[in-house]
Amino acid sequence: MTETATVRRSRITPEREAELYSAVLDLLREVGYDALTMDAVASRTRSSKATLYRQWGGKAELVVKALRHQKHSHFGEVDTGSLRGDFHALVTRENNCEMEQNSALMRGLAVAVHANPDLLDAFRDLIIDPETNEMQRLLQRAVDRGEIRADNPATQYVLHMLIGAFAARTLIDELPPTQEFLTSYVDAVVLPALGA
Amino acid sequence: MTETATVRRSRITPEREAELYSAVLDLLREVGYDALTMDAVASRTRSSKATLYRQWGGKAELVVKALRHQKHSHFGEVDTGSLRGDFHALVTRENNCEMEQNSALMRGLAVAVHANPDLLDAFRDLIIDPETNEMQRLLQRAVDRGEIRADNPATQYVLHMLIGAFAARTLIDELPPTQEFLTSYVDAVVLPALGA
Incomplete structure (x- = not known):
């Protein structure tokens, strides 16, 4: 048996993979990262x-792949032709219900990420780095179109502004982050800070 | 015995109060909110x-009062005469070591706050509301000095910008929030968004 054949035989179908990820996220919402066991995942998903x-x-890898699968299964890269259009598309890719679920997941993971180096590595590779790269391409296109200046110091803080507002919304206002809130925040804060 | 005498006799000294709060925060960092018991506090503080x-x-009240005591025991209200000066003073009131400890505490509390209505109420009364009020006075003085416009939509999001950056820093950059980071963020993001 060749190595290729082994890999092919052990690969699960995309449908089964999606089913597994969905079960992992359900468990995460129910019990949190620390209490989630591979036994529970095995049992829940048979x-x-x-x-x-x-x-x-x-x-750690299973959890982060599940998060990433949910986060990006629906959409490709945003490219609307304007910076404002790109940001608005970005913050409305998920509907309000999905955003509220993600908000709860992120809160539950915030402690675990710092206590588990494996989870932090996986989180960085699968979520933070791709988000950073997509943001850089989005900003570069705006620079190329002459909408913003490449040397504006706010360009290095765009993820802090967006992820921060997403995280702070519930704590400050006791309201979940919504498309309306994030769109308004983009117009009031992110675009003016970028000088756009 | 008059009521006043009773109150006076049951009141603990400020030194003892500070000692108790400090022990509560140590326990919070060690075991987190959910695992912290009044038994443990009683035992630790005799x-x-x-x-x-x-x-x-x-x-819930004990924990939030401990947080608030630590947060504001050193300083009165900031009023430097300029918006930039006020923001810089605000984000350098705590040294980097205190900020890193607070960052860990806040992460540990983020989940608990949403699972415990009492803690959320106390957190709002003792931390979010006073911060919001202080921010409004700070912004109002800037409006009065003609530094910013009262109808700038970014004025309603100043806490989201600051608390958000504080929370997002560790996740995005794997670095603790520091005075240098927050001062740079104020200059790059907060002041430009406010049109100052």
């Missing part, structure tokens, strides 16, 4: 633990 | 549980 470990390596 | 309950009412 898989063997050996399969889970072979396919994902460990809990 | 007090009786009855005293703790009589003085603070419950765990």
Whole structure:
């Protein structure tokens, strides 16, 4: 048996993968990261633990891949032709219900990320780095169109502004982050800070 | 015995109060909010549980008062005569070590706040509302001096910008929020968004 054949035989279908990720996110919302076990995932999804470990390596990777799958399964890169259009498209890619669920997940993960180096690595590779790269391409296009200056110091803080507002909304206003809130925040804060 | 005398006799000294709050914060950092018990506080501080309950009412109030005591014991209201000066003073009131400790505490509390209505109420009364009020006075003085316009939509999002950047810094950059980071963020984001 060749290595290729082994890989092919052990690969699960995209549908089954989506089902597994969805179950992992349900469990995360129910019990949080620390209390989530591979046993519980195996039992909930009727898989063997050996399969889970072979396919994902460990809990941290499984959790982050599940988050990333949910986050980006619906959409490709945003490119509307204007900076304001791109930001508005970005903050309305998820509907309000999805955003509220993500907000709860992020709160639950915020402590775990700092206590688990594996989770932090996976979180960086699969979520923070791609978001940073997409943001850089979005800003570069705005620079190329002459909408913003490349040397504006606010360009390095765009993710802090957006992720920060997403995280702070619930704490400050006891309201979930919504498309309306984030769109208004983009217009009031992000675009003016960028001088756009 | 008059009521005044009773109140006077049951009041603990400011030194003892500070000692208690400090022990509560140590415990919070060590075990997190959910695992923190009044028994543990009583044992750590050699007090009786009855005293703790009589003085603070419950765990949520004790924790939030401890946070607030630490947060504001050193400083009065900031008023430097300029908006930039006020913001810089605000984000350098705590040294970097205090900020990193607070960052860890806030992460640990973020989940608990949403699971405990008492804690959320106390958190709002003792931290969010006073911060909001101080920010409004600070912005009003800038409006009065003609530095910013009262109808600038960014004025309603100043806490989101600042608390958000504080919270997002560790996640995005794997670096603690520092005076240098927040001062740079104020100059690059907060002041330009306010049109100052």
